[in-house]
Amino acid sequence: MTNTAEQLAGRASRTTEGLALEHVSLTLGDGDSTVTALDDVDLTVPRGELLAVVGPSGSGKSSLLAVAGALIAPTSGAVHLDGVDVLALKGGRQAALRRERIGFVFQSGNLLPALTAMDQLRFALHVAGVRGTPGRDPRDLLEQVGMGHKAGRRPHELSGGERQRVGIARALVTTPGLLLVDEPTAALDRARSHEVVELLAAETHEHGVATVMVTHDHDVLEHCDRVVEMEDGRLSA
Numbered sequence: 214m215t216n217t218a219e220q221l222a223g224r225a226s227r228t229t230e231g232l233a234l235e236h237v238s239l240t241l242g243d244g245d246s247t248v249t250a251l252d253d254v255d256l257t258v259p260r261g262e263l264l265a266v267v268g269p270s271g272s273g274k275s276s277l278l279a280v281a282g283a284l285i286a287p288t289s290g291a292v293h294l295d296g297v298d299v300l301a302l303k304g305g306r307q308a309a310l311r312r313e314r315i316g317f318v319f320q321s322g323n324l325l326p327a328l329t330a331m332d333q334l335r336f337a338l339h340v341a342g343v344r345g346t347p348g349r350d351p352r353d354l355l356e357q358v359g360m361g362h363k364a365g366r367r368p369h370e371l372s373g374g375e376r377q378r379v380g381i382a383r384a385l386v387t388t389p390g391l392l393l394v395d396e397p398t399a400a401l402d403r404a405r406s407h408e409v410v411e412l413l414a415a416e417t418h419e420h421g422v423a424t425v426m427v428t429h430d431h432d433v434l435e436h437c438d439r440v441v442e443m444e445d446g447r448l449s450a
């Protein structure tokens with residue numbers, strides 16, 4: 214069968230734009246107590262896709278996020294982000310890629326206690342530095358996540374859902390290509406959980422982000438484009 218130019222272009226953009234893990238394995242611990250946290254994982258997440266990762270406790274979900282986010286080097290395998298071989302980047306350049314191209318959202322929002330919502334975003338832009346993309350306007354972004362009217366509040370003056378929204382805005386303000394999200398609804402009620410994951414889906418689609426969300430919350434999977442399951446460090450569709 215011959216491939217049309219369109220098919221070839223589609224394939225090229227799938228393989229270069231977004232996250233690609235190839236034959237990734239990760240062994241943790243040492244001596245007699247080693248654990249295979251990731252076992253020959255292949256995963257491609259194109260820009261514009263919200264992927265959910267589910268699986269039992271200890272199956273390797275956090276390890277997957279840590280490797281995808283260049284926080285831990287795998288024992289073997291390759292990690293590409295937008296066509297860049299992440300593991301080939303040396304110290305400073307890998308850290309710069311992480312700051313400029315990858316956004317992280319954690320369970321509790323992980324905001325800095327002393328900063329207002331607006332300053333959380335300004336600080337993230339400052340840390341990412343001027344070499345990366347200019348970033349999004351913090352005020353507009355806070356409006357878009359429904360937090361414009363609380364831009365001057367500090368984390369302790371916000372609800373769990375509001376903190377999560379600010380955490381998402383902070384992760385997106387640097388226009389990352391990859392967004393890694395760990396249990397964003399763990400502290401939220403059902404209605405807030407849906408709102409937060411709907412927000413993640415909208416941002417993923419509108420801004421062409423490759424988003425990987427680890428969750429135990431099967432209720433919110435309907436908002437995701439694809440769901441994969443981890444078990445004993447292995448991935449299945």
Ligand SMILES: Nc1ncnc2c1ncn2[C@@H]1O[C@H](COP(=O)(O)OP(=O)(O)OP(=O)(O)O)[C@@H](O)[C@H]1O
Pocket residue numbers: 241242248249250268269270271272273274275276277
């Ligand atoms: N620093 C470490 N040293 C040794 N083993 C570790 C370390 N961190 C994690 N592990 C082990 O690696 C495996 C995968 O852990 P991981 O945290 O990735 O799972 P998880 O699916 O995210 O679990 P949970 O849903 O409970 O957060 C588990 O068996 C865990 O005990």
